[in-house]
Amino acid sequence: MRPFSSVHTFFRTTAASPYSYGKSYVSSTIFTITDPNHLPTSHLPASSGRDQCLRLLETCIGDKDLAVGARVHATIVTAGLQGDSFLAAKLVSLYSLCANPSTAAAILDGFAGCNVFLLNAAIRGNIGNGLYQRAIAVFDRKRRGGVVPDSSTFSCVAKACAFLSDLRRGRQLHGLAVASGLGEDLFVSNSLICMYAKCGSLAAGIQVFDKMHQRDAISWNSIISAHAQGGFDGGALVKVREMAGNGGLSPDDVTLVSALAVCFSAESVEEVHGYAIRNAFESTPTVSNALISAYGKCGRVGEARRVFNTSILRDKVSWNALISCYAQNGFFEESMQLLQDMRASGLDADVITYSGVISSLAQNDKPHQAMQIFKELLEVGLIPDAITIASILPAISDLPGVRLCREMHAYSYRHRMESDRRVKNALVSVYSKCGLIQNAYLVFERIEDRDVISWSSIVAGYAQNGCCNESLVVFGQMVRAEIEPNPISITSVLAACSGVSGLRQGREVHLWAIKHAFDGQTYVGSALIDMYAKCGRIVNSRRVFDLMKERNLVTWNAMIGGYAFHGLGEEAIKIFRSLDGPDEVSFIATLSACSHGGLVKEGIEIFNSMKDFKVNPREEHYACMVDILGRSGKLDRAMELVRAMPVKANSEIWGSLLGACKTHCNLGMGIYSGTQIIGNGSISSGYYVTLSNILAEFGRWSDVEATRELMNKKGVKKGIACSWIEVDKEVYHFVAKDRVQHPEWGRLLGILSSLSEQMKGMSS
Known part of the structure; x- marks a missing residue:
């Protein structure tokens, strides 16, 4: 068996590494190896036995002690143990853990008889250093070289695919696992569920879960988290209840945290809270912190404060959760007071604290306050991270002008945060909202590891800016890239179909939504109602409306608007009168229906009833x-x-x-x-x-x-008037005096001339 590589070559590689070992350690190590009589004895075993080296390497891994670990490496070489694959795997783990992947790679490449233990160590090491593509490449190369992967191998590579949001590669890995007889392995299945969730394919994750003959707590937590990541909050809670009634398994603290993340009603939070109290989870810091955040999301600030007050351990996470709770519910002054109280308790506010407040204010349409907190963050000497930038960008889109957007983009570029996918996704969304769709697409093009949010942001951006055809084209590219759409992208592409009356494409999206259980989403259903109405199919709109199990105010407004669009005022009024609490949009849609239907008396009556629902008339209502x-x-x-x-x-x-x-x-x-x-x-x-x-x-x-x-x-x-027609699933635009812009204009003109002559002949 060939040794790791030439000892001298190996340590020359180490010395040239950009990672410093500290002081003059590297040079002394090279000297030691080239002259075995000067082998350092500090911290090394008296003999060079394999077991002693192994124990010392495990200690170095636990302590992340690269200096002593590399000396153990030298002892292994001089003792002739370099052919031991188990020691090699430990060395790969050590160098990877200490952020020296190049040395770890040298050990792997220099070892002729690689086995699965060494392969797994190399894959884990690359993942730990963020080298996901390299991890997959190592897997492919060694597998082709004859190494047989085990369950740990497939689990690690699935994690790499998840980090890259590479659904295509993930599916290939799943096929290899099945072919290897590990398709139903517990650990592999759990990893595949997480991978599919991160890649935006909930349906595939559910299939894996349903086929599992054995499930543990991780399996249930993974499928619950997958539902939450996919936006299926109701499905996540259903899985929590199924787990609780599954017999041998009970929800643990991880389950409760996942469940609380998708609870948007006080009743569901209280249900989880009650379970936590009965099973002694309330005192668990992660659960109590999640309870504070969950109560904050549903506006129960008092309950959030009570959980905080009874918490045994109040760490920064607890304070951050409570501060964000007050901020997102409009208690701006109270959140600032809590910030001061946090400092008084001995905990300094960090970037996460400020980012939470900024995000809460941005989500609650308080852009000026969000910018104020961002400026305070800078004034206290903190440096914004990628999460902070991604949090402040949505607030900037609600402020007048585009200068701030460009300035923040420049800031993220100067501080090397633009490469972060979260920042780029936020930039795509913000540029789109500011009407700079070309800038949004330029940012999108530079995203190498595009995920479902990246694609959804540009699809929505084109639709928001009236570029409906472009939105449909990009959505097609998204599907071909095997990125499964989420509810946001489905809603956006349906809006694009509405804009160009693309009934065929709208129907295809509807079928896809039914297949993937998206049609039950209230916003997707509302978009379907709007799409069918604007494509002249009001009967289909009503059918979608009637089949929806859950409806929110957007759904009702969409149905009223659909009837208004078709001039069916009486039907619109019937829907309106079924509403318990109409909002401003409800009144606008109904008044518009009365206008188009000539229902003057009903319109006056509805307008006068606005005060009964405590809705103040705006310019749009007066215009109607x-x-x-x-x-x-x-x-x-x-x-x-x-x-x-x-x-x-x-x-x-x-x-x-x-x-x-x-x-x-x-x-x-x-x-x-x-x-x-x-x-x-x-x-x-x-x-x-x-x-x-x-x-x-x-x-x-x-x-x-x-x-x-x-x-x-x-x-x-x-x-200029514009007409369009859909041919072979592609929408073509025709604008007056724009003949030369269409490549088929000559042929079209010939057909029109022929038709004109035929019509003249028929009339004569």
Whole structure:
């Protein structure tokens, strides 16, 4: 058997390593090995026996003592034990643990008869140093070289695939495990469930779990966590209850923490809390901290504080959870006071503390406060990490202007945090919300290890910015990359289908959602209702609505909006009256339905009922009411309503009145409404064109010319009409005067000419 490699070559590699062993250790070690008579005896066994070297290596691994460990390595070489694979595996583990993967790789590559123990040590070492691709490459190379993997091997490589979110490679690994007879091994199955969850494929993880003949607590915790990561909070809680009733197994502290992470109602948190008390888990720090966070998510600040007060051990995690709890529920001053109390207790606030507050404020639409806390973080001398940057970026998207977004991007680049996938994902989302979709795509292109969040962010970004066709194209690329969509990407692509009336694609997404049990998600169901309505299939919308087991306010609003879109005012009102607590959107959708359906009396009644539900009318509600009154010819009442508004009417409200003036040929009120719109600085071409058409109907041609000149002076251009058609699952856009942009234009023109001639022949 060939030794690890040339002893001199090996230690020259060590000396050239960028990792320092401290003082003049490397040079002394080289001297020692080249001259065995000067072998260092400090900390080494009296003899060079294998068992003694093994015990000392285990101690070095436990203490992360690289200096003594490398001297033991020298003793192993001089004692002729370099052919021992078990000692080699320990050396690989030691060098990997001490952040010297190059030396560990040298040992592995220099060992001719690699076995599974040495292979597993090398794979674990690479994973521990973040070298996931290298771990997989080592596995592939040694497996082809004849090494037979065991359950530990497959478990480790599954972890590497999970870190990379490489679903394709993970599926291949699963197939190899099955072919090796380890497909149903407990440890392998548990690792595969976690891998599929991290790669966004909950369905595959469930299949693995269902096929397991033996399950332990890790199996249940893995499938619960998989449901939580996939956004299936209800499914996670169902699995918790199944585990509790499974006989020999009971939820442990890990299970309870996973369950609390997906509890969004006070009742479910109290259920878990009660179990923790009955089974003596409440005093476990991880459980008590999770309880504080869970109560905070459902707005039960008092209960969170009581758990904190009764906690035996209050560490930084406890304080951070409570501070975030108060911040995310709008108790900004109290959270700042807790920050001071934390310092008074002897614990310094760290980056995690501030990041939690920033994230809470950003999620609760408090961007200015979030920026204030971020500035305080900098002022106290703390350095933001990737989590902090990813937390503050959503807040920046809600602030006016894009300067802050670019500045934060530059900051993350200068401090080498841009390579972090979480930061890049946040940048994609923020640039999209700021309307800079090209910047978002440039960031997306630079993400090498794209996960489901990366893809979902760009799919949603295109849809948010009206680039519906691009959203559909990227979604197709996502599917081809074998990244299973999550509820966010499904909702976004359905919105894109709505934007281009892509009924066929929408149906395909619907079938995929049913296959993967996504159709039960309230937001996915709501998006399906909206998609079918905008694609002219209101009956399908109602069918989806009726089949949904759980509905939230978004779902009801989507159904009302669908009926409004089709002018079915009475059906919309029936849905509205079934609501217990309508919100602003509910009233807007219902008033719009009344407007399109000519239901004036019902519209006035619904508008007046807003005060009964403690909903204050906004500009959108007044615009709907003006439209309702205007369409029915009640222009004077519409004008009275505009003048009685508690706030100044915006261009949208005056635009509704202007449209009614055109319909009912009221020149005076039309000119007055148009003047108000122009005075508000509106650059919407539709208002100018409507005003011009009113003037033209009354023969006021000089005023028509003046309106057109005003449009040119203000740079207002009439929007170009666009048509689209779906052919072979691809949507084609057609814009007036854009013939040369379409490669098939000549052929299309020929077909149109032929059809035109045939029609002329039929008419004659």
